[in-house]
Amino acid sequence: MASSMIGRATAPGMGKDEPILETAAAVARAAGDPVLAVRDLEVGYRAARGRVQAVRRVSFDLKKGESLALIGESGSGKTTLGLALVRLLPPSASVTHGDIIFFTSKGDEIDITELDNDALRRFRWSECAMVFQSALNALNPVMRIEDHFRDTFKAHKNQENGLDERKVLERARECLRFVQLDPDRVLKAFPHQLSGGMRQRVMIGLSLLLRPHVLILDEPTTALDVLTQRSIIEVLRRLKHELQFAMIFVSHDLSLAAELADRVATMYAGRIVEIGGVDEMFYHPRHPYTIGLLRAAPTLIGAREDLVSIPGSPPDLIDLPTGCKFHPRCPYATEKCSAQDPPLIDVAPGQAAACWHWERVAADWEAGKVYEGTADTI
Amino acid sequence: MKGQPIQFEHVGRLYGSGKQTVRAVDDVSFMIEPGHTLCLVGESGCGKSTTGRMVAGLIRPSEGRVLYGGQDVSTLSKTEARHYRRAVQIIHQDPYASLNPTRSVAQILTDPLLHHKMVASRVALGNRLEELLQIVGLTPPADFLRKYPHQLSGGQRQRVSVARALTVGPEFIVADEPVSSVDVSLRVSLLNMLLKLQRDQGVTFLFITHDLAVAKHFAWDGRIGVMYLGRMVELAPTPQLIGDPVHPYARALIAALPEADPQVTRNKERLRLRSAEIPSLLNLPRGCTFHPRCPLYEEGLCDQERPAEDVVDLDGHLAACFVMARELGQEQRLPLALRQARREEPAAV
Numbered sequence: 001m002a003s004s005m006i007g008r009a010t011a012p013g014m015g016k017d018e019p020i021l022e023t024a025a026a027v028a029r030a031a032g033d034p035v036l037a038v039r040d041l042e043v044g045y046r047a048a049r050g051r052v053q054a055v056r057r058v059s060f061d062l063k064k065g066e067s068l069a070l071i072g073e074s075g076s077g078k079t080t081l082g083l084a085l086v087r088l089l090p091p092s093a094s095v096t097h098g099d100i101i102f103f104t105s106k107g108d109e110i111d112i113t114e115l116d117n118d119a120l121r122r123f124r125w126s127e128c129a130m131v132f133q134s135a136l137n138a139l140n141p142v143m144r145i146e147d148h149f150r151d152t153f154k155a156h157k158n159q160e161n162g163l164d165e166r167k168v169l170e171r172a173r174e175c176l177r178f179v180q181l182d183p184d185r186v187l188k189a190f191p192h193q194l195s196g197g198m199r200q201r202v203m204i205g206l207s208l209l210l211r212p213h214v215l216i217l218d219e220p221t222t223a224l225d226v227l228t229q230r231s232i233i234e235v236l237r238r239l240k241h242e243l244q245f246a247m248i249f250v251s252h253d254l255s256l257a258a259e260l261a262d263r264v265a266t267m268y269a270g271r272i273v274e275i276g277g278v279d280e281m282f283y284h285p286r287h288p289y290t291i292g293l294l295r296a297a298p299t300l301i302g303a304r305e306d307l308v309s310i311p312g313s314p315p316d317l318i319d320l321p322t323g324c325k326f327h328p329r330c331p332y333a334t335e336k337c338s339a340q341d342p343p344l345i346d347v348a349p350g351q352a353a354a355c356w357h358w359e360r361v362a363a364d365w366e367a368g369k370v371y372e373g374t375a376d377t378i
Numbered sequence: 379m380k381g382q383p384i385q386f387e388h389v390g391r392l393y394g395s396g397k398q399t400v401r402a403v404d405d406v407s408f409m410i411e412p413g414h415t416l417c418l419v420g421e422s423g424c425g426k427s428t429t430g431r432m433v434a435g436l437i438r439p440s441e442g443r444v445l446y447g448g449q450d451v452s453t454l455s456k457t458e459a460r461h462y463r464r465a466v467q468i469i470h471q472d473p474y475a476s477l478n479p480t481r482s483v484a485q486i487l488t489d490p491l492l493h494h495k496m497v498a499s500r501v502a503l504g505n506r507l508e509e510l511l512q513i514v515g516l517t518p519p520a521d522f523l524r525k526y527p528h529q530l531s532g533g534q535r536q537r538v539s540v541a542r543a544l545t546v547g548p549e550f551i552v553a554d555e556p557v558s559s560v561d562v563s564l565r566v567s568l569l570n571m572l573l574k575l576q577r578d579q580g581v582t583f584l585f586i587t588h589d590l591a592v593a594k595h596f597a598w599d600g601r602i603g604v605m606y607l608g609r610m611v612e613l614a615p616t617p618q619l620i621g622d623p624v625h626p627y628a629r630a631l632i633a634a635l636p637e638a639d640p641q642v643t644r645n646k647e648r649l650r651l652r653s654a655e656i657p658s659l660l661n662l663p664r665g666c667t668f669h670p671r672c673p674l675y676e677e678g679l680c681d682q683e684r685p686a687e688d689v690v691d692l693d694g695h696l697a698a699c700f701v702m703a704r705e706l707g708q709e710q711r712l713p714l715a716l717r718q719a720r721r722e723e724p725a726a727v
Binding site for chain 1 (some may be wrong): 386421422531533561562563565566567569572588590592594595597598617620630631632634635636637638639640641642643644646648651654656
C-alpha cells in the first residue's frame with residue numbers, strides 16, 4: 001500500500017458533514033485493559049461517481065478477552081472497518097482520519113496507521129490476525145495446508161514469538177488440534193480436499209499460528225451449513241474462554257452476535273449508531289435501526305411472531321442523506337434529524353446510541369409499542 | 379385460484395453414471411394440496427433443490443412418479459404439458475443469474491405474456507405490466523419498467539423474478555432460496571409479499587430454504603419437510619416440527635441453530651452428534667444414512683435397512699427413524715426382521 005494513501009489527515013471534518021462530537025464515554029473507555037482503541041476513524045473509497053464514505057467517525061475500545069460483534073447490512077461499512085484495522089484495505093481505499101492503536105502484549109502502543117511495511121508485517125499475525133469471509137478463496141488452491149502454515153510463518157515471523165523453522169509444523173499441529181481437526185489428515189491435504197467447514201477451521205487454526213491476541217473474523221459462519229456453523233461457533237467459544245482471545249467479528253447475522261458477543265455495535269452507513277453489552281442491545285435497544293434489525297430477525301423458539309421490515313433501502317454511500325443517515329427510513333424522524341447528525345451519547349451504563357429521540361424510542365420499546373406506520377406485517 | 383395437487387410417489391433422481399452415480403433424491407414421497415405450503419429444509423447437497431426442479435418440471439425423475447392432478451407428468455399430452463409448465467413456475471435463488479442483464483424489466487415481463495398469449499392488446503399488456511409490478515411492490519411501476527437488472531438492488535431484482543413468475547398466472551410456485559441473497563431488513567418484506575400472494579391469490583408454494591427460522595415464518599400454517607442426503611427424514615406441520623421434532627437429525631438442526639436472543643441461545647440444549655463428518659453421496663452408509671452421526675444409534679437396528687419415510691406416523695407427523703418408532707410405541711411399523719431382532723434381545727438377557 002502506498003504511503004500517500006494512508007497518510008493521516010489531521011484536519012477534522014473531511015466528510016461533507018460538520019464533524020460529529022462524540023460525547024459518549026461508553027464508546028471509549030470500556031472497563032479493563034484495552035487491547036485496541038479506535039478513535040475517529042474515517043475510511044473512504046474512490047469511485048467513478050465520487051467518494052464512497054464507507055467508515056465515518058468510528059470510535060471504540062476492545063478490551064482483553066472481549067468479543068465485539070459489528071452487525072449491520074451489506075454496505076454498512078463493517079467489512080471495511082475490519083480490513084482497516086489490519087490495514088488490508090484495497091488500493092482504492094484510504095484512511096482519511098483517525099487512529100487505530102493496538103496495545104501489544106509487551107505493553108507498547110502502536111498506531112497501525114503509522115507503521116512502515118516491515119513493522120506492519122511483523123504486527124500482522126503475531127499481534128492481530130484476520131479470518132476472511134470465504135475460506136475457499138483465502139487459501140491457495142495449489143498449496144498444501146502445511147505450506148500455508150510455513151509461508152505464514154516465514155512472512156510474519158519475528159524474534160519475539162520464539163518459534164523457529166523446525167517447530168512450525170509442531171505448532172501447526174497444535175493449532176489444528178485446537179480447532180478439532182486431525183493434523184495427520186489435514187496438513188498434507190490441498191484446500192479442495194477439505195469441506196467448507198474444515199477449510200474455515202483451517203483458517204482459524206492458521207490465524208493462531210503466531211499466537212496473536214486479537215482476532216478479526218469477517219462473517220465466520222456465513223455460507224456454512226447449520227451443523228458446521230455450530231462446530232465453528234464452538235471453536236470460537238473455546239478460543240475466547242480458554243485462550244482469552246479478544247475478537248471482533250463482523251456479521252449480518254444477529255443470532256451469531258447473540259451467541260458469541262460480549263458487546264455489540266450496530267453499524268449503519270459507515271457509523272456505529274449504537275453500541276453496548278449484548279443483553280442491553282437485544283433487550284433494551286435504543287436506536288431505531290437496532291430495533292428494526294431485531295424485529296426483522298425470525299426466531300425459531302416459540303410461536304410465530306410478526307416480522308416487521310425496515311422500510312426503504314440502505315442509503316447511497318456516495319450521496320448520503322443529510323443529518324442522521326437513517327432518517328429517511330426512520331419512524332421517529334423529525335426535522336432535526338434531517339438537519340443534524342446525532343452524536344453517540346450515553347443512554348445507559350456501557351451503552352451509547354446516536355439518536356436524537358432515543359428517550360422516546362426507549363419508552364416505546366419498553367412499553368412494547370411498534371410504530372404502526374412502518375409495520376409491514378401480514 | 380383453485381389448482382391441482384402435486385404428488386411425489388417414491389421419486390428418485392440419479393446424477394452421473396457408472397461408479398460415479400449419486401442418488402441426489404432417494405425415494406421421496408409427499409403431496410401438496412392446492413393453496414398449501416410445503417417448505418423443504420436441509421443442508422447443502424440434501425436434494426432439496428433437485429426436488430424443487432423436478433416439481434417445476436425442469437428435470438425428470440429417474441425413479442418413481444410425479445403426479446399433477448393425479449396424472450403422471452411424464453405421460454401428459456402436448457397441450458397438457460404446456461398447461462402444466464404454465465401452472466408451475468419457479469423462482470431461482472440468485473436473481474443476478476436468473477435475469478437477463480441485457481433486457482429491461484418491461485421486456486423481461488413482456489416475453490412470457492406474449493409467448494403464452496396472456497394479453498390481447500397493447501393496452502392490456504401495459505395494464506398487466508403495471509398490475510404485476512404493483513403486486514410485487516415495485517411502485518410506482520413506471521419507475522421500474524425501463525430499468526435493467528443492474529440498476530436494481532438485490533431485493534428489487536428478486537421482486538422482478540417473482541413478477542416474471544406471476545406473468546403466466548401460476549397456481550403453483552417453487553421458490554428456491556428466494557431470500558437467501560437479500561439483506562435482513564428487506565428479507566422480511568419479500569417473505570411477507572409472498573405470503574400475501576398466497577393469501578390473496580391462493581398460490582400453492584414449495585418453498586426451499588436452508589434456514590429453519592425462515593421456514594418457520596413462511597410455512598407456519600403449512601408443513602416442513604427436513605431432507606438429509608437425498609431422503610426425507612421428517613415431514614410434519616410446522617408448529618409440531620419446530621416445537622416437537624422427532625427425528626434426531628431434525629432435533630440436531632433445531633438445537634444447533636443460534637437464536638437472535640442471547641438468553642435463549644445460551645440456555646438452548648445442544649445435541650451432541652457422534653461425528654461431524656457428512657458422508658459422501660458416492661459412498662452412503664448402510665441402513666439409515668444418519669446412523670454414523672446419530673446420538674440414538676443402535677447397532678443391528680439402524681445399520682441394516684433404510685427406514686421408510688413414514689416409519690413414525692403420529693397423525694401425519696412423519697419421521698424416518700426406527701429408534702423413535704419404537705420409543706413412541708409404534709414398533710408394529712418396523713420391518714418384521716427388525717422387530718424380531720429387538721424382541722429376542724430382552725429374552726436372551
